[in-house]
Amino acid sequence: MKAAPFAYHDPRNVEEVLHLLATLENPRLLAGGQSLMPMLNMRVAFPDHVIDLNRVEGLDGVTERDGALRIGAMTRQRDVEEHPLVRARLPVMAEALSFVGHWQTRNRGTVGGSLCNLDPSAELVAVAAALDAVLEVRGPAGARDLSIHAFPEGFMTPALAPEEMVTAIRFPFWPAGHGHCFAEFARRHGDYAIVSAAALLMVEGGRVTRASLTLGGVAAGPMRLREAEAALLGAVPSEEVLRGAAARCQEIEAMSDPQAPAWYRRRLATTLVRRALETALARAGGAA
Ligand SMILES: Cc1cc2nc3c(=O)[nH]c(=O)nc-3n(C[C@H](O)[C@H](O)[C@H](O)COP(=O)(O)OP(=O)(O)OC[C@H]3O[C@@H](n4cnc5c(N)ncnc54)[C@H](O)[C@@H]3O)c2cc1C
Numbered sequence: 001m002k003a004a005p006f007a008y009h010d011p012r013n014v015e016e017v018l019h020l021l022a023t024l025e026n027p028r029l030l031a032g033g034q035s036l037m038p039m040l041n042m043r044v045a046f047p048d049h050v051i052d053l054n055r056v057e058g059l060d061g062v063t064e065r066d067g068a069l070r071i072g073a074m075t076r077q078r079d080v081e082e083h084p085l086v087r088a089r090l091p092v093m094a095e096a097l098s099f100v101g102h103w104q105t106r107n108r109g110t111v112g113g114s115l116c117n118l119d120p121s122a123e124l125v126a127v128a129a130a131l132d133a134v135l136e137v138r139g140p141a142g143a144r145d146l147s148i149h150a151f152p153e154g155f156m157t158p159a160l161a162p163e164e165m166v167t168a169i170r171f172p173f174w175p176a177g178h179g180h181c182f183a184e185f186a187r188r189h190g191d192y193a194i195v196s197a198a199a200l201l202m203v204e205g206g207r208v209t210r211a212s213l214t215l216g217g218v219a220a221g222p223m224r225l226r227e228a229e230a231a232l233l234g235a236v237p238s239e240e241v242l243r244g245a246a247a248r249c250q251e252i253e254a255m256s257d258p259q260a261p262a263w264y265r266r267r268l269a270t271t272l273v274r275r276a277l278e279t280a281l282a283r284a285g286g287a288a
Pocket of ligand 1 (some may be wrong): 100167
């Protein structure tokens with residue numbers, strides 16, 4: 001199929017993009033096009049105007065500031081995956097990106113596009129929730145920060161006004177020596193995961209001093225497992241403790257769809273969280 005007709009716009013700076021968003025009828029931003037182009041061609045999306053972000057200056061790059069990496073919305077997923085700062089500070093993101101589609105799609109796909117597309121199974125969305133990322137949003141009223149936890153408004157619907165855009169995302173990083181793991185189950189490598197799990201652990205003096213556990217693919221937005229995180233804090237991380245934390249996934253409210261029923265997602269979540277915790281612990285220098 002072919003896309004329905006639309007007018008194409010090729011702005012060069014953020015101000016121009018914001019003007020177009022505020023004045024055009026039914027516009028849509030185009031980033032890497034790895035989700036939007038199929039949606040246009042399958043006629044799932046019908047914008048009257050497509051605003052191309054690919055020549056807009058100042059929207060890409062990775063910089064370190066105040067304990068966070070700031071990644072421009074238009075930074076390509078492959079560039080992020082291979083970036084030395086990302087590998088050093090956010091190893092869980094580099095690991096998660098290796099599961100995102102294929103290197104061909106990551107060459108075009110952007111970090112901002114993946115977050116704004118907000119697929120329930122998108123690896124970057126789960127990682128952003130695990131790291132308590134903050135999105136930098138620009139609109140007619142100026143700039144605002146938006147927590148990733150307030151970003152999903154519904155199924156594949158970010159909490160953005162129609163005339164707003166994401167310009168960058170800040171990912172706070174964990175101290176050196178933390179353990180991390182991103183694990184997922186997909187039918188084929190490169191497919192969206194049915195369920196994914198991100199685990200971050202800090203172990204000091206033989207006890208867990210910080211924990212972050214996130215599931216992707218179980219609900220419209222990423223799910224932080226706050227009770228399991230709390231149960232880990234202060235514990236000596238034995239195999240039994242990790243299994244106990246993972247077992248809390250048996251109680252989550254998981255979605256059902258034609259791909260997998262809720263009970264199967266809960267079972268996958270339990271196994272993936274246990275595996276992710278074991279690997280994170282091993283990488284933190286501990287042993288289950
Ligand atoms: C074969 C294939 C396999 C894939 N497998 C996976 C996978 O396993 N995991 C996964 O997560 N993804 C997967 N994807 C999707 C891919 O990661 C996309 O790159 C991503 O979903 C969208 O990023 P994009 O830059 O291509 O955005 P686009 O497709 O250009 O845009 C996506 C949406 O975000 C909006 N948008 C983009 N940028 C902004 C912005 N700055 N501000 C506000 N709104 C914005 C657009 O208007 C659009 O609605 C796959 C894609 C393909 C083709």
